[in-house]
Amino acid sequence: MSEAGVVVAGAAPVSVERPGSLAELAALVRGSRETLVPVGGGTVLGLGYAPAGPFRLVDVRDALGGAVEHQPDDLTATVPAGMTVDAANAVLRARGQELKLDPPLPSRATVGGTLAAAMAGPQRGRYGAPRDQVLGLTFIRADGDVVRAGGRVVKNVAGFDLSRLLCGSFGSLGIIVAATLRTWPVREAVDVEWQVGDIGTGLDLAARLTAAGARPEVLDIVEDGHGTWLAARLSPAALPAAEQVLGGREARPWPPGRFEQLRDGGFRDDDVLSVRVTAPWSLLARTAEVLERARPGLLVVRPLAGMARAAARRQEGVASRELRGIVEEVRRLVRPAGGFAVAERMPDRYRADVDPWGEPPESFDLLRAAKAAFDPEGRFSRGRFIGGI
Amino acid sequence: MTTRRELLAALRRAVGDGAVVWRPEDLAAYEFDGTVERAVPHAVVLPSTAEEVRAAVRACLDLGVPITPRGAGTGLSGGAVPLRRGVVISTARMRRIIEIDPADRVAVVEPGVANLELSRQAARYGLFYPPDPSSQAACTIGGNVAENAGGPHCLALGVTQNFVLGIEVVTAGGDIRWLGGRSPDPFGFDLRGAFIGSEGTLGIATKVAVRLLPVPPAVVTLLAAFPEVAQACEAVSSIIARGIIPSAMEMMDRLCIEAVEAGFRVGYPEGAGAVLLVELDGLEGEVQAESARVRAECLERGATEVRVAASEEERALLWKGRKGAIPALGRLAPNYYIVDGVVPRSRLAAVMERVAAVSARSGLRIANVFHAGDGNLHPLILFDEREPGAGERVLATAAEVMRVCVEEGGTLSGEHGIGAEKREFMPWLFGKEDLATMARLREVFGADGGLFNPCKVFPGGTGCGEMGSRAAAVRAAGPDAYV
Structure with missing residues (x-):
């Protein structure tokens, strides 16, 4: 995010804050009268409504830095929210593991922002949403206190799962400080694709491929002006079965940049x-x-x-x-x-014509109640999310 | 103060005469779950629809009467026991599978549908529902949602939380709402995810939409015997480090093995200190390649023997000992207490040693079966409840084991829930403000009045009586028990 001229869904902040530590960030939250819009890499700042009223943009990256704590034998890592997904993965891949977070623009997108905005990528089908990777997290409450939810182990039913509520809350319930995430061994895979004619055929073949027992790492149908392709990332042992299902269609390797195209x-x-x-x-x-x-x-x-x-x-x-x-x-x-x-x-x-979110869901009263319970004064990203929450 | 007569009249108006249970001899069936917590409700209602559930909830709220939701009553943390009496709302009459949609791979069911029944019905379309708690023949999908239930086969695919798409709930405040839907992501805050695992304290699920998966075409089960638990634990770590995520990895320790061998003669190698069961599923080619690597890893880590089973019958034989472990332990002692704790996988071997030390200090034998792949322990404390003071000793011993799990970086429950059993231990894991923040979720669902499944999950609370704090999960060893 470059600071000059930055806007949030078309609206300019009254100021851009860049606290240098967690304590400074917490103090900023405690003392603020304006709405605060927390931001990491700023890759999805254009998404959603403009904040309601004057707001301060809070770049949390300096405040929420630090190192990755990797427990390779446990397949877990605790990652500071301000770190980019690429930076975290660089640390983990040096030890043969990685996060299954693949948001758009991971060289800029932070781990905290990816979780807060629930930005998923090509591996979403196999590994679940970003929230499914979270074992526990710490976050800053609207009163500036830092609290913990979940834990550091891969299976845990102790207490309510507040990490679920924070993930996908679009920065409107709290500011994620750090998250303990699952890590996954980097596995051998082949990237292949088949020309499928149209999207309906691609969907049909995807259904047959998975019904046959394949669990692809990636399975996307892509149309980009160069035909319609069913693009798959498979374990090498799954390739023969896939070719059988695709019955005579010729596979080709992914063209350069395919993964990035699907992701970004x-x-x-x-x-x-x-x-x-x-x-x-x-x-x-x-x-x-x-x-x-x-x-x-x-x-x-x-x-x-x-x-x-x-x-x-x-x-x-x-x-x-x-x-x-x-x-x-x-x-x-x-x-x-x-x-x-x-x-x-x-x-x-x-923006005058197109509503970025659309009508709120029927259970909107519960969403409003959640906002009231966790951010009663509307301190975080007020107006940005569904229904102007 | 509401009289019993007023309460029964209000419930009959809400759900009809035929759906209210009130005779003392009938209420006795609802005073317990899988623990020995005991409390008799004043009445039980058996609604058939979400509207009836809502009517029952509203009747109780109007009269200020506590409500305890109940599925099949197989829970292992006291969640379904009405500790402040009042009314139990049972989902026993809500057992319809509303639809199975093979194109979307989605099922919509009522909460009283048994877990295994769903997979059975889905099998007609080549699909199944992966979470498989060991009580799956009886336990219900609604109860699974409340507890965020897991099971032996959750290692590769995930627990209830990872398979529920949407829930229609009657909130603790008495409203019917959908959380999520049939689509993979919720629109707005993930209240669906926050509701799962809330142990019946925020509302009652009245419909559940779940994701189904295609039945894998190939399954291979391996059984490896090791001289020591530590070697088996190393094998678990190295298998996973190789990028293999089996569908299940189950372990038993020496005491379990001896009991099983004495009971069933499944032919475990004599003197084995640990038996590890590994199950792989997927495409034939994948499973074959992986099973060869698992076998090699086990041998390299000191396995004295590795058996591989591919047919249904051979697999059943390898699982027989694991599934029969608890009944077999019944030969060693008349009672057992199941502890459910989780530790980081890398600490498993060290924790086993500490549990052995706790056992030696207490004078109570502890056998261990566990979901080794995800570090979920189930130490079984063996005792005889006829001995004076046995119950207190068992509880003190279980608390020590829980303490070990927390000290090693783990947690108080992997799949059974906090319930009444462990709520006083919650401050070991969470600070006062952490718990207070969690409790704010009650406001969202209208549960801040404290009438919905009181005396569960959170420490303290008034009127929970001695039973709430005594928190005993002592069960008589039955022939079909299995965790």
Whole structure:
């Protein structure tokens, strides 16, 4: 994040704070009268609503630094929230392990930001959401106290699981200080893909591949102007079975940059639009059909994660009114199944037409109650999240 | 003060005459769970729908009567015991599998559906529900949600938390709400995740949407015998370090092995100090390659013998000793107390030594079966409840074992829950402010009135009586017991 001219969903902060220690950050929280918007690498600052009223942007990276505490024999690591995902993984990979966190732009995205914004990547289908990697965390409460939830062991049912509440809370319930995460041995894998003609066929083949017993590390259907491909990262021993299921289709290795495309699409420097949809498997084909109308240069469907994302660069995409119609249609389609659509990235001038989150869920009173219980004065990221929480 | 007559009248209005249990001889079936906590409720209701659950909850809230939710009553931490009496709401009549959708690989069930029944029904579509608590033939999906239940096969695939997509709940405040849905991610705060494992203190699940997985085409089970527990623990670590995550890794110590061998003659090598069961599943090619590597790792770490089973019958034979361990221990002592603790995997061997020292000091024998892959111990303290003071000694010994787990960087429960049994130990793990922050979740669900499953999870509380603090999880050894 560069400090000059930084905006949050189109709104400028009254100041940018950069506390140098946890104590300074906690003091800032305790003493602040304005809304505070915590930020790490700033990769998803454009997502969501602008904060309600004047706010201070708090870059937490200096305050929440430190070293990775890796317990390789336990397959766990405690990582400071301000560290980037790449930096944490560099430490772990030197010892043959890694985090299964793969948010967009991991060289900038911090571990804390990835958890708070629930930004998942290509390995989401196999390993679960970021919250599924968390064994415990410490966070700063709205009154500035630092508290702990969960633990450091891989199985734990002692007490309520508040880490679940913090993960995906979009910085509106507390500031994550550090997290103990699962680590995974780096495994041998082959990256292959098959041309599938269209997304529906790709979904069908993905269903057959997994029904046959394959548990791919990555299984995405990608359409990027060079055809529609089913891209898989498999254990070498799974490859023959996969080829049998794909019946005569010729496999090719991933082209250079495929993983990064699947991971970063929608958040690359020249992406101007990105819409992400969460829905059950059976709605993904129709979801993709609607998203196609947004004229995306890149469409990624991740069936095991129930996700579809359309991304458009300059010269691609549609005007704001059209985007609004598309997003609303997708929402009508997926909402009865508990799905939702997020306009993750768009030009600021689109904001008047396109609601980035959409209507809050039916249980919105409980979300509001959660905000009231954990941040009664609305100190953290007020107005940013669903329903303007 | 509400009279019993007023309470029964209100409950009958809420759920109908046929769904209220009130005769003392009928209530006796609801005074306990898998522990020896005992408390008789004033009444039990057996609602059939979410609306009836809501009506029952509201009736109790209006009258200020405590509510204790109950599934199958197989819990091992006293969670379903109505320590402040009041009303038990049982999900026994909510047993419908509403749908199994093979395209989405999702099932929607009522809370009273038994865990194993779901997998049985899903098998028609080549799917299964992975969490498999050892009481899975009886325990319910609703109870699994409350306890965030695990099981031997949770190592590779995860626990209840990783498989629940959405929950329809009647909140402790008396409202019906969906948390999550049929989609993989929740829209907004993950209240679904926060509700799972809340041990019936925040509300009652009335529908649960879960993720199903395709049944793996190949399964191989290996049994390795080691002279010492420490070597078996090293084997566990080195298998995982090689990038192999088996679906299960189960261990038994010498006392267990001797008991099992005396009971069933499964043919464990004489003098073995530890037996390790490893199960691998997946594609045929993957499983074959991995089982060869697991076998090599075990031999390298000092295994005296490794048996490999691929057919259903051979696998059943290897599991027989593990599944029969607790009944077999019943031959050594009439009673046992199951401890559920977790330690970092790398501390397993050291913790075993400390548990042995606790056993020696207490004069009570402790046998160990455990989910070794994730460091989840189940020390079994053997005793005879007819001996004077036995109960107190057992509880003191169990507390020492829990203390060891916490000191070694672990936790108080891996899968049985805190319940009434361990709530006084919570301050070993969490500071006052940590616990107070956790407790704020009650406000979200309208549970701050303290009527919903009182005397559970958190230390202290009024009116919990002697039973709440006595917290005994002492069970008579039964023939089908298995953790």
